[in-house]
Amino acid sequence: MLLTGALFGCGRIAHKFADDIQTIPGAGISAVATRSLQKARFFAKAYNAPKALDSYEALLGVKGLDAIYIATPHVLHAENAIMCLNTKIPVLCEKPLAMNSREVSQMIASAEANNTFLMEALWTRFMPPINKVLKLIAAGEIGELISVNADFGFAANFNPEGLLFDPALGGGSLLDIGIYPVFLALLLFGKPEHIEASAIPGSTNVDSSCDMRLKFPGDKIALLHSTILSDTKTEAFIFGSKGHIHIHSRWHEMTSLSLHLNETDEVWHFDKDESCRGYRFEAEEVMTCIENGKIGSDAMPHDFSTLLIETLDRIRHKAGIIYSVD
Amino acid sequence: MLLTGALFGCGRIAHKFADDIQTIPGAGISAVATRSLQKARFFAKAYNAPKALDSYEALLGVKGLDAIYIATPHVLHAENAIMCLNTKIPVLCEKPLAMNSREVSQMIASAEANNTFLMEALWTRFMPPINKVLKLIAAGEIGELISVNADFGFAANFNPEGLLFDPALGGGSLLDIGIYPVFLALLLFGKPEHIEASAIPGSTNVDSSCDMRLKFPGDKIALLHSTILSDTKTEAFIFGSKGHIHIHSRWHEMTSLSLHLNETDEVWHFDKDESCRGYRFEAEEVMTCIENGKIGSDAMPHDFSTLLIETLDRIRHKAGIIYSVD
Structure with a gap:
């Protein structure tokens, strides 16, 4: 399969991920969106992406996207992923999948409702x-x-x-x-x-x-x-x-x-x-899953992402780590 | 002060300790006792100790000992230390001071009853x-x-x-x-x-x-x-x-x-x-304490050794670590 992906966000992790995408035969990045058009253009040029956009909404309108990789700050993951899923674009979303289990359950519900792929980019799992x-x-x-x-x-x-x-x-x-x-x-x-x-x-x-x-x-x-x-x-x-x-x-x-x-x-x-x-392996998993019509990965299933965020919630509760979205 | 010490045991830690004793001006090892006369003689020769003995009891009869360093297996610490203290010979005893808090309290009671110095050789404390x-x-x-x-x-x-x-x-x-x-x-x-x-x-x-x-x-x-x-x-x-x-x-x-x-x-x-x-520092502490007529060190007082062994007892209880002496 040819993965023509797009990226939300273009920070350090996005650069590393994009580096690895270049090593997968047939894969490429067709678009990148971030709030700064200058940064998006710089990023797009570096990785031969035809489109650089300063709005996540505009990215959803790009034709022929196989998947979107979300590398925005953690607090935006849920919102970004649900936007993509509702447009039926498969999502690979950086870890943590979202800020808390409430957000993660909304994302998974959206993946199921839209019959669209969602996976947490916990790259270590795919090494x-x-x-x-x-x-x-x-x-x-x-x-x-x-x-x-x-x-x-x-x-x-x-x-x-x-x-x-x-x-x-x-x-x-x-x-x-x-x-x-x-x-x-x-x-x-x-x-x-x-x-x-x-x-x-x-x-x-x-x-x-x-x-x-x-x-x-x-x-x-x-x-x-x-x-x-x-x-x-x-x-x-x-x-x-x-x-x-x-x-x-x-x-x-x-x-x-x-x-x-x-x-x-x-x-x-x-x-x-x-x-x-080392990010190539998670990208290849996304390609294989999408090719096989799956909405989740067997290696990093929705249930595991749920267990992970619920455990992080429990740890945060014990340790007194609170965010405004909680 | 001239420290003329003796050692109980001559394993690896005793060799290291003896090495450091050589670096203290005026200090020396006058005797070593371990169960194997061959090992005791080898050790005594290496560190210029006049006496090599195969019985701890015999060591207590050596004249002019300022202190005894106990480097026997943990299970012997209490028995060895109390032998020395009852003969009014100051004791530096390897860590753990003994196997459990019962043994440590007996050792401290013996130090107090004999008005004789006792210290746990937790060398890190003296670096x-x-x-x-x-x-x-x-x-x-x-x-x-x-x-x-x-x-x-x-x-x-x-x-x-x-x-x-x-x-x-x-x-x-x-x-x-x-x-x-x-x-x-x-x-x-x-x-x-x-x-x-x-x-x-x-x-x-x-x-x-x-x-x-x-x-x-x-x-x-x-x-x-x-x-x-x-x-x-x-x-x-x-x-x-x-x-x-x-x-x-x-x-x-x-x-x-x-x-x-x-x-x-x-x-x-x-x-x-x-x-x-790095063992010299604890030896110097022993010399200073004995010179000043103390029965314990301010840096590693009896109370701290008691807290330490009581905490180790509590950890062992939680972790299910049991010895036959318990």
Whole structure:
């Protein structure tokens, strides 16, 4: 299939995604829309997109779009996605799918009502090594799963009006990067039965850090951390009764991982695909799903996005992280 | 003062400690005792100790000992320390001071009854950079303290009869290395009011990993982790309302640390003292305390060792880590 996509927003993540689209044979970007026409034109030129627009509404009128990739600030995801879905344009929407579970349920209802594809762009889920991780676990290589430790932290440049720091844009560590460790825990363990969480409030009133301990059925535990204050190791460990998997730093990019079996030193490494930034895999999943007439992805189904945002809501409730849209 | 000390045990930690004793002017090791006379002789020769003995009882009869350093397996600490204290020989005892709070209270009672010095050899407490950390915090540099994240993990070589793996010797990650992150949290926040913890049991029935979340008065949080399964980051972060302190890997050795103030990039580094392994500082504290006729150290007082072991007991209770001495 030829994917002729469009983009809402053209920030850093949109640039990275567009880079990767160029590596997919037959795929291309036909249009980009953002509020600044200058930025849209710059972006369109960089990625050979015929149309640069300064209105999201105008983008919906572009003919022949196979899908729209939404890379606007978190607070706009629900509104943007529902606009697209109501126009029956398939949507790949950046994570978090929306600000809270109310918004996500509206988006999924819209996808269903319009019989139109919707998927959360949680790119880590589509990196080839994560399938290796899941296969190793399913094959019983590390025995029964026991716990997950994962963090994501980097020292963000402080900018009170930036995406990471402005509460009006949905800033904060949890929704932007804490979502990765939470995603991994839910992917492996399902729905948490008990959550402890706390946040460090920053000067702009978003969470600078979030510390989480999730308890799952069978006493499985996830110890998770996110911060935009400091460069932490950003590693993940999946512990089982017979061994553990170490996803090396920075783990969400799945650059490499190793399998450690108890009482032996067997270690496997899986290197990163150097031909792309890693966003290609989620784009290919979108292409395949749309080609097959699906409204959701089996790898990142609507139910999982619902579980993810509901868990983030529960963590936020415990940690006192509140947004005006709540 | 001239410290003429003796050692109980001559394993890896004893070698490191003895190395550092050589760097203190006027200090020396006059005797070493361990169950293998061959090992004792090897050790004594390496560190110019006149006496090598294969019985702890015989060591107590050596004349002119200023102090005994106890580096036997954890399960022997209480018995060894009380032997020394009852002979009125001052004691520096490796961490954990003993297996549980019952044993620690017996040791402290013995120190008091014999008016003889006792201190837990938690060397990190005596590294010069930790005083810098405490001064920065006391000066309000990072504002009000909010949370601590610290871990300690390394891939231990599996040996079912080794100190780390044999439950009869007090093996497991928590008591051996998890004690460091717990120590840091208690040093900064005092007594935890609520503890969540879980452990990964290993094939020898000691905890391979321990995940902890400690809640302190004022909603201060410590997210802590220990493991003997994998080389983790082994970093510590102390977060405050105005900034944070990052103690770099491996943090318990205090190789360097940096101060990060919110919204600025000011960073300070404190390099390790290369002239010693870092055990010299605790030895010097012992010398000063004994010289001043104290029975405990102000930096690592009996009350703190009591709080530490009581907290470890509480963590073990939550995580289901049980020893035969309990």
